[in-house]
Amino acid sequence: MTVQMPISARTFVLVFAVLCLGQMAAAQTRYGPANTKSVPSAQNDEPPAMGVTEWLQRMHAGARQRSYVGTFVVSAPGGDLSSARIWHVRDGDHQLERIEALSGPPRSTFRRNRSVMTFLPEAKVVKVEKRENLDLFPNLPDKPDSSVGDYYDVRAIGKDRVAGFDADVVQLVPRDGLRFGYRIWSERRSGLVVKLQTVDSDTRVVEQSAFSELQLDAPVKAQALAQMMANTSGYRIEKLELERSTAQDEGWMLRTPVAGFKPRSFFRRPALPSGDGKSPKPEATTVQWTFSDGLATVSLFIERYDPARTPSDGVLTIGATNAIRRRLPAPASDWWLTAVGEVPQQTLNAFAQSLARTR
The missing domain is CATH 2.50.20.10 (Lipoprotein localisation LolA/LolB/LppX)
Structure with a gap:
């Protein structure tokens, strides 16, 4: 919240x-x-x-x-x-x-x-x-x-x-x-x-x-x-341009909804520039899928898995905010998930376990 x-x-x-x-x-x-x-x-x-x-x-x-x-x-x-x-x-x-x-x-x-x-x-x-x-x-x-x-x-x-x-x-x-x-x-x-x-x-x-x-x-x-x-x-001035999209159009779904959390928005986010200043590749774009139960909000950030720049799986907690980072299991192992929200860690795990690639 x-x-x-x-x-x-x-x-x-x-x-x-x-x-x-x-x-x-x-x-x-x-x-x-x-x-x-x-x-x-x-x-x-x-x-x-x-x-x-x-x-x-x-x-x-x-x-x-x-x-x-x-x-x-x-x-x-x-x-x-x-x-x-x-x-x-x-x-x-x-x-x-x-x-x-x-x-x-x-x-x-x-x-x-x-x-x-x-x-x-x-x-x-x-x-x-x-x-x-x-x-x-x-x-x-x-x-x-x-x-x-x-x-x-x-x-x-x-x-x-x-x-x-x-x-x-x-x-x-x-x-x-x-x-x-x-x-x-x-x-x-x-x-x-x-x-x-x-x-x-x-x-x-x-x-x-x-x-x-x-x-x-x-x-x-x-x-x-x-x-x-x-x-x-x-x-x-740096403008963050968000492109509205849908989970269906981007090839994502939740196999099982997480009780009470309804989809709020789905956006494509531009990738961050690489360390050498080169423009990121189009496939490096991150998508953000946001859910809310009316109080608590969870955001799923999904991007291509890149072993050269992607850290290992992990968790992070600051006060009430939790985050988990993990590589998705096969057949979606080409993708990396960061889930963030002011919810218990088990809620983020439920989202991660339910997230599935549709194409």
């Missing part, structure tokens, strides 16, 4: 690490925060009695309809910590955001609706792309799929305060082992998510994200963000 009100960046970082090893392209990002210990007990002033879909629709609206400025921090038990400064404004039908990384390499990401620009000042590069799925929290389409309630139960926990705001606290409990559970703090008046804990099947917190400081209804100027986004002077 991507907890961002802005564009997500956490899975993107993980995938980017995988890409450096496996020469693949990725998508998805995230930022989040700190204190993992306090979980409020139920009180008389309990959150409203609503179903899973109603809660998610409320949070979904809160992330889009309010202007705000805040510092968002994400942490994991292993000590990984990242933070970002976020400016968000709704200007009529348009959503504009600026995300300034406060940890790691300098990076500024701007979004206007589906147009995304990432400024990398050290490299003097701006990466430009259109994103089909914006990975806002909750990760729901414009018309949320009511079937999400088939895979999660909701339990009211009570109320708490986060960054100075009163918050309702609920827990989303998965009905199977294919997805994580979540404790969610949402601002009482707007529904804006101000804190999230991702928990595993043993109720251990595997990742926490929260605002450490937040100003709601902040005087964010849409025009100012748009001007900053357009100022590319001195930067080299």
